Amino acid sequence: MHYPTHMVRNTQQRETLKKVIETAHRPLSIPEIHELATQKWPRLGIATVYREVKRLSDESLLKRVDIPGENAPRYEIAHGHHHHHHHFKCDVCNKVFDIETCGLPIEKLLPAGFTHQAHDITIFGSCKDCH
Amino acid sequence: MHYPTHMVRNTQQRETLKKVIETAHRPLSIPEIHELATQKWPRLGIATVYREVKRLSDESLLKRVDIPGENAPRYEIAHGHHHHHHHFKCDVCNKVFDIETCGLPIEKLLPAGFTHQAHDITIFGSCKDCH
DNA sequence: ATTGCTGCAAAAAATTTGCACGAAA
């Protein structure tokens, strides 16, 4: 994490990008964010998306999500540390969903001498709509 | 997955790369594989590493491993479907370890209507040596 | 003798950076 030493400005581009990611309710890739934002702000460059996503991540307003097997990261609104959740990727429609529950005994998996600080779970299968 | 339509040759480069990945006993990135293999085969080009890793993956001899937060994939020897395991990344020394046990009630996490086909778990913390 | 594989270099794809101008404070 990295804190800016100066004021972060609320530009229209920033507001547009935040709204796009908020509205999606699922983790989006950079090209997805760019394409969606472009509908509201046609001249928006991809470099601005990279820069603003990095800025929002540094401010802890976005959380990076990596789905195993995909090469580029996705990003979603971070709802704070208390809102711990995981992800489900549908093998049929390729959409990624949030899984709101956790509560697994992760410590059970640890070999002796290892300590658990955080964990990340992705489940693959088919979603409600793809049956 | 993709099956080759012709004979795969056992070149010295291929043997070198297989041995390097086998010996490591941990998932390696492409640059790591290249650097290690170069010690045995100095003229080995990075393009050959990319090509051979892809080939070995298509043959199901290698398994791709994605650690959340890292941008490039790693690869390790695949020991078949029965050998299901997960990974631990040490936040201190950055090494990745295999976790040999699983047996968590993953299905408990699924929302109604979703089905579980596979899953992937990465645990972060500090390893035995980094205490 | 065939034909796949390699190394090299060039190409393509993905991400980052420099800079002059416009926009937020």
Added chain:
DNA sequence: TTTCGTGCAAATTTTTTGCAGCAAT
């Protein structure tokens, strides 16, 4: 008015591809 943020293009970085020669079968 001051400075940050943007768009564009150029520069990096990462990965893929074309090709002539070598090596495996």
